[in-house]
Amino acid sequence: MNPMHQLTRRPVKAAFGALLLALAGVILALSGGQFWAAARTRAGVEATYTTVAVVTGRISSDEVLTPSAEGGSNAESLRQGSAMAAAIFLAEPEQQNWSIIRSRPKVGLVSGYSSGLKPAISLYTGHSSSDAPYEYSIVEIRADAVTEVNNDWFGESGGANWQLDGQVLGIYGLNDAFRDPSGQWASVSLHQEYDDPAELLHPEAGKHYLLLSHSYGDSEWSLRRNVADWVFMETNVQLDPWSLDIPGNLIRYDQRKNQSEHWYHTAGDAAEEPVEFAPEELIYRDPTTGAEVYTGLDMEAFGRFSFSAARSRDREEVTVADPEQPQGWSTKTVDYRVYDLPSIQELPEGVTAQEVIDNTSSWRTAMESIQVNNHSVPVLAVDFVEGMLEFASERAQVTQGRSISQEEYRDGAAVCLISETLARENGLNVGDVLPLSLYEKEKNLMPTTVGDSDPTASYYLPQRGFQQETEYTIVGLYRQNNEWSQGVASFTPNTVLVPRKSVTCAVETGETGLGVSSGCLWETMVLQNGTIDQMEARLAENGLGGTVTYYDQGYSDIVESLDGYTRVSRTVLLVGLALWAVVLAAYCVLLPMQEGKTALRMWTLGAKRRDIAGQIWTPSALMAAAGTVIALAVSIPGMSWATDKIQALTGSDLTLKVSVGQTVALCAGALAIALAVIALVSVSTARRGIRKAE
Numbered sequence: 001m002n003p004m005h006q007l008t009r010r011p012v013k014a015a016f017g018a019l020l021l022a023l024a025g026v027i028l029a030l031s032g033g034q035f036w037a038a039a040r041t042r043a044g045v046e047a048t049y050t051t052v053a054v055v056t057g058r059i060s061s062d063e064v065l066t067p068s069a070e071g072g073s074n075a076e077s078l079r080q081g082s083a084m085a086a087a088i089f090l091a092e093p094e095q096q097n098w099s100i101i102r103s104r105p106k107v108g109l110v111s112g113y114s115s116g117l118k119p120a121i122s123l124y125t126g127h128s129s130s131d132a133p134y135e136y137s138i139v140e141i142r143a144d145a146v147t148e149v150n151n152d153w154f155g156e157s158g159g160a161n162w163q164l165d166g167q168v169l170g171i172y173g174l175n176d177a178f179r180d181p182s183g184q185w186a187s188v189s190l191h192q193e194y195d196d197p198a199e200l201l202h203p204e205a206g207k208h209y210l211l212l213s214h215s216y217g218d219s220e221w222s223l224r225r226n227v228a229d230w231v232f233m234e235t236n237v238q239l240d241p242w243s244l245d246i247p248g249n250l251i252r253y254d255q256r257k258n259q260s261e262h263w264y265h266t267a268g269d270a271a272e273e274p275v276e277f278a279p280e281e282l283i284y285r286d287p288t289t290g291a292e293v294y295t296g297l298d299m300e301a302f303g304r305f306s307f308s309a310a311r312s313r314d315r316e317e318v319t320v321a322d323p324e325q326p327q328g329w330s331t332k333t334v335d336y337r338v339y340d341l342p343s344i345q346e347l348p349e350g351v352t353a354q355e356v357i358d359n360t361s362s363w364r365t366a367m368e369s370i371q372v373n374n375h376s377v378p379v380l381a382v383d384f385v386e387g388m389l390e391f392a393s394e395r396a397q398v399t400q401g402r403s404i405s406q407e408e409y410r411d412g413a414a415v416c417l418i419s420e421t422l423a424r425e426n427g428l429n430v431g432d433v434l435p436l437s438l439y440e441k442e443k444n445l446m447p448t449t450v451g452d453s454d455p456t457a458s459y460y461l462p463q464r465g466f467q468q469e470t471e472y473t474i475v476g477l478y479r480q481n482n483e484w485s486q487g488v489a490s491f492t493p494n495t496v497l498v499p500r501k502s503v504t505c506a507v508e509t510g511e512t513g514l515g516v517s518s519g520c521l522w523e524t525m526v527l528q529n530g531t532i533d534q535m536e537a538r539l540a541e542n543g544l545g546g547t548v549t550y551y552d553q554g555y556s557d558i559v560e561s562l563d564g565y566t567r568v569s570r571t572v573l574l575v576g577l578a579l580w581a582v583v584l585a586a587y588c589v590l591l592p593m594q595e596g597k598t599a600l601r602m603w604t605l606g607a608k609r610r611d612i613a614g615q616i617w618t619p620s621a622l623m624a625a626a627g628t629v630i631a632l633a634v635s636i637p638g639m640s641w642a643t644d645k646i647q648a649l650t651g652s653d654l655t656l657k658v659s660v661g662q663t664v665a666l667c668a669g670a671l672a673i674a675l676a677v678i679a680l681v682s683v684s685t686a687r688r689g690i691r692k693a694e
Contacts (some may be wrong), residue, residue: 025631031576052392057083108507401476412501
């Protein structure tokens, strides 16, 4: 008998069967769809959110965000001590193999030079931060006044300090971002390390000196910025400090008798007698906002600059980390003469500074170093950008392009991320090539020679040269909430981020991660999401509670919703499967299992077993197909209703979504399962009918 003819002979029964199969399809599609949506939502959250743990010592999260100078060195020492204890504990084998720690990404620091690259300078952005090594320059100064500072007694060895005040006669190699101080008044801090007091240079007033300065201070800029800050606090109007009208005498200097007796003009050549102002006399009135400032200003800041220079011993014993020693430290002798770096020397009468620089190897070396410094940036070789503290805490974000991919980390691809600020300063964009000549830090150099901020490029040594030449492709730009933060594991907007494996030369790092300005080493760990309590409980058991700071990008705020989705969606799925099984079983009992007589007649007439089973299965298959069409028509709009109900039950703001294509796939799956079940029932019914005939 033709299957279609068989259906049309019993239209009510066929329609009833199609509706039963449609109901089964809807139940399976909706219950399976909401479970699929919940599982995909959770998987997407797990893939998107990263939980990062950073060893910081016993400090609060607020202190991590905004480190304070309050508390003094004792508090800082205690914090560093607790951080080191936690780092040692987490380095033990039991913690190294702890399953909740997914990875321990490392960060290595190296320096990169690119001809013409202009690093961002913090001094004139209104921020307070070190600009090492961009502050290096060679300064020619006339020492009009020389003062010994705390040098009442010279021991057999130690350090001694002088202050030289006078006019800057020339400056060489100064970064273009800084104001040229030539002709201005300046103070120079000179620090000397010595083994024999006879080795000390005793600067004298009236002489000219050439010095290698590792710092730069513009006191007038600081004065202007302070006034602008006062106006901002009073009026909420942000002024450009350079727009303040000094020539118009809108800034009035508080020259009281208890201050210095001599104030210098802009040129610093002549003195002016102090003028006493009444205490209530205002210092500044802004012509635009009308803001008035009565706070006293330091007149010596006007038109004045500052520099620092240092002279080292030829040789010195230094303490270095040495894991092979019982105490973990050892001493070594460093010969500083190998670096051929000058410090300060007197300029003889009739000899120009340029002649000394051109004809003296040490000064030529210093000039070459400065020229490289001015176009160098810190390069962080990373295992995982999103595992870095600044990115994990969302204080830094990739805003253009993309982040570094897992394949690029694995292969050490020559790709990089740079800040929006560095890109803007240099006209760079996503897709551009940034050639970098990488060079390593010389760890033996004294801190007075190499800057140690968060973190900066190292002082370049021509004797060592470059260790690697690589052309990096910019794949993304990042933005920082605070570009000049000096918090734990922070970095400046000059920082270039590259895959760790792309750097083949030595990097500055440690067993616990990246060195920062405080001198500590910090470890970053990527945890399984939702395991912060487990980590903190184990730390607390060992007296180290509060020594690790966690950032999970808000995962802890939504994990309850995720768990609710999982519980409810699993329950709905199990109930749906049970209902689907009941409905499908009812269909099979009421329809294909009633075809035993058909099987008996066909076997009696000589039909084959396969044809008998097919005759039973085909009408049910057609009904299943019709039921699936109905199920699909109901499930597509019904899926949104089902997911909305799940969302309402859990009280979550997370959105569950199932696309039309996914609904079609679920209905197709329901059809395939129904056809398979019906096929088994059809074969069983055929066999039962044949047994009766035999």
